[in-house]
Amino acid sequence: MFKHIFVPYDGSNYSKHAFQVALEIATKFGSKITLVTCLFRPPEDESFYISEHIKNMDSLKNNAIIDLARLQEIAKVNKISADVHVMSCNSAVEALTTFANSNKVDLIVMGTRGNTGFKPLLLGSVSIGVSQHATCPILLVK
Known part of the structure; x- marks a missing residue:
C-alpha cells in the first residue's frame, strides 16, 4: 500500500x-x-544579502x-x-510537492509545523500548502 x-x-x-x-x-x-530538507534560497533581486x-x-x-x-x-x-536529499528552494511548498508528485510517493508524513531546526526551512504554512497541492495522501504529525 x-x-x-x-x-x-x-x-x-x-x-x-x-x-x-x-x-x-x-x-x-x-x-x-x-x-x-529544503533550504530557503533568497530571490536574486535581494543580491545584497x-x-x-x-x-x-x-x-x-x-x-x-x-x-x-x-x-x-x-x-x-x-x-x-x-x-x-538536501535541496535549495524559493518555495518549500512548491519544491516539496513537486518532489513528491514526480517521485511516485505513496504517502507524505510531515510535521504540522516546522520551527527552529534548520530555519527557515519549513514554516507552519508549509504543511497546509503541501496538503493542498500534493496528489498523494498526507499524514500530518504533531
Whole structure:
C-alpha cells in the first residue's frame, strides 16, 4: 500500500516525530523512506544579502547532511531503505510537492509545523500548502 514514504525534514521536533511515525509505517508495510530538507534560497533581486547568505547556506547544508545521515542510519538499523536529499528552494511548498508528485510517493508524513531546526526551512504554512497541492495522501504529525 505505502511503498514509498516521503518525509520533509527540517530538524524540528515535529519533523523528528514525523520521521519516527514514518519509520513505524515503513516497518509495517516494507516501505522505503525518502527524507528531504529544503533550504530557503533568497530571490536574486535581494543580491545584497547573497554573499552572507551563501556562507550561512554552506553551514546549513552541512548540518542538514549530517542530520539526514544520522536518520538514514537509524532507518538502516531498522532494516528500512532511506534516501536523503538536501535541496535549495524559493518555495518549500512548491519544491516539496513537486518532489513528491514526480517521485511516485505513496504517502507524505510531515510535521504540522516546522520551527527552529534548520530555519527557515519549513514554516507552519508549509504543511497546509503541501496538503493542498500534493496528489498523494498526507499524514500530518504533531
